[in-house]
Amino acid sequence: MMNLNEHGGNVHKVAELYGKQVEEIIDFSSNINPLGISSILKKMLIESIEHLEYYPDPEYRKLRNQIAEYAGVCAKNIIPCNGALEGIYVLLKTLKPSNIIIPAPCFSEYEKAARNAGIVVNFLKLDEQDGFKLNTKLLIREMQNGAKCVLLCNPNNPTSTIISVEEIEEILKVAIKNEITVIVDEAFIELTDKGAKNSVACMVNKYQNLYIIRAFTKIFAVPGIRLGYVVGNSSIIESMMLNVPCWSVNSFAVAAGGFLSNTCEYLSQTKSWLMSEKPRFYNRLMKISKIKVFKPNTNFILIKLLTRDLRADTLKNNMVKKGILIRDASNFKFLNEKFIRIAIKDSYNNDILIEALKKEIT
């Protein structure tokens, strides 16, 4: 219908195009926790149907407390949003810096949200030779060139690289001196080896120029529920409340907040899977010739096709015919038609992908 940015996870369109049912497709294109939705959370959602006849609490007091406890901050530092994306849009609209540095390749919606808020976007190109790892020194140098805001995705989509807490604090120190706002999108943070220990959410009171974006989507496998949140200093959080349409968070998302005090087992199972399957899958992929596999720091892997002729879109089409959906990563800034991104799923499905990929590439 229109020129929307193509994201991963659009199984509906792919299913329609290829005459398949959504359920027939193994989706490696969206980076969702393969444990799937928790039965505890499902039960909460079913129960919440009885409350649909009420408007959500427009101040989300209960939900904010639940998120605050989970994220280790105060409720006044939290605004729940209709997905992390609404959080990014409203945060940028509220802060309205004149310009923003965005290391890239990165999630394409950052640029869209910044332009929507009338902000000049300056991309900092991540170096493929360094495995796309952020060069903190280079960033700090760029920041001192009149920058007003920096948006870091940590771990970064689509490169699966990570920035350490120490590096972020180094960036924050320079930023605060130069009156630069730092936004960190931690949508995948619980899906890193050290989990929430890699988060800088707890620093929002130490650094008043720091904002964190988090979401339920990836870690709790609920992209359909639309629940994200922004962590930051309370005065900007209050201003954001005034920039967001009333009741933008739906009642199911509100109910999902109740799951946050019950996540212990789910997070522990997630960690077990990640610690075993990430290295196993990576090592198996490394054995496939004619591809370059970038080392993953979270639940997805960036891959470069080294064959002369094979393009990402062709590979994607060929794989879909086998019922496997991968992410053609060629539309990410600074990437090209040689890049694909795949989610890490359970070993059974990962092995299906390995075998299919081998056949397509060799």
Added chain:
Amino acid sequence: MMNLNEHGGNVHKVAELYGKQVEEIIDFSSNINPLGISSILKKMLIESIEHLEYYPDPEYRKLRNQIAEYAGVCAKNIIPCNGALEGIYVLLKTLKPSNIIIPAPCFSEYEKAARNAGIVVNFLKLDEQDGFKLNTKLLIREMQNGAKCVLLCNPNNPTSTIISVEEIEEILKVAIKNEITVIVDEAFIELTDKGAKNSVACMVNKYQNLYIIRAFTKIFAVPGIRLGYVVGNSSIIESMMLNVPCWSVNSFAVAAGGFLSNTCEYLSQTKSWLMSEKPRFYNRLMKISKIKVFKPNTNFILIKLLTRDLRADTLKNNMVKKGILIRDASNFKFLNEKFIRIAIKDSYNNDILIEALKKEIT
């Protein structure tokens, strides 16, 4: 926590303040269909939980078709939104007229959305002597004074007045000559005596300057689900898609679209209730002394307190103690501390309100 506009339906806050359970309060403050959520729709929502692990289709192709069929327009004329409010925000941001005429008293979020988009707001005061009915001639005169946009709420919240299709067409003709956009919020349109026949949605292809806002909230009693839509010319609808964060409509809302082909019985029951209970409740209210009851054209009633001392906020507090929540309407533009608004519920609950109101007022 902050100075949000106070709306009706905030039973959570009231329950907390008065140490009650939400279920203990009869809510006359939000204007929701008292039939409650349909069992067919409930079933669809429960089934949709299995699809939460997928992102919603970012183009909402199925949902747009379902809404289009229900509203009697083409899918290209529809954009689904995270509640009608997101629709209003994004529409105003996309059209960005330099000024807007809003007849008032009206829903307070219009002003907030317009100011959010940087639009100068000119209120047209509705005359209490005319029962707050829109004076079309006066509006048309004002429109020819450099107006760029008009936003009509039909039927109007909180006055429960209606503008006929013929009057709107008269306004549209002047508007198109003067290059003025006309937005009609029809959030309550199915809850009028003639139902969707009072809608001008079918005129969007005849009048390229016409936009309609509709929602599931009131008619299907699902404020928690967050599903609204805008009907309008396809090129602006496309532009709106680019101004809205991806996946802003959640999977439950998407699933609710399936209900639209099953609404026949629900709408017919709604009509039966409205045709019998609206006049009965109105007539009973009219018999209470010291109040002025404005004739309702939809499922809520505006009332003015004629006693010298009683204020809307006092009355509200006294009623809450009896487990009845009414809408203190004093914060609506051009209204004052003498106005309350009450939803029309089933006869059993309406009679409870009547008895309580009598005791408080006399």
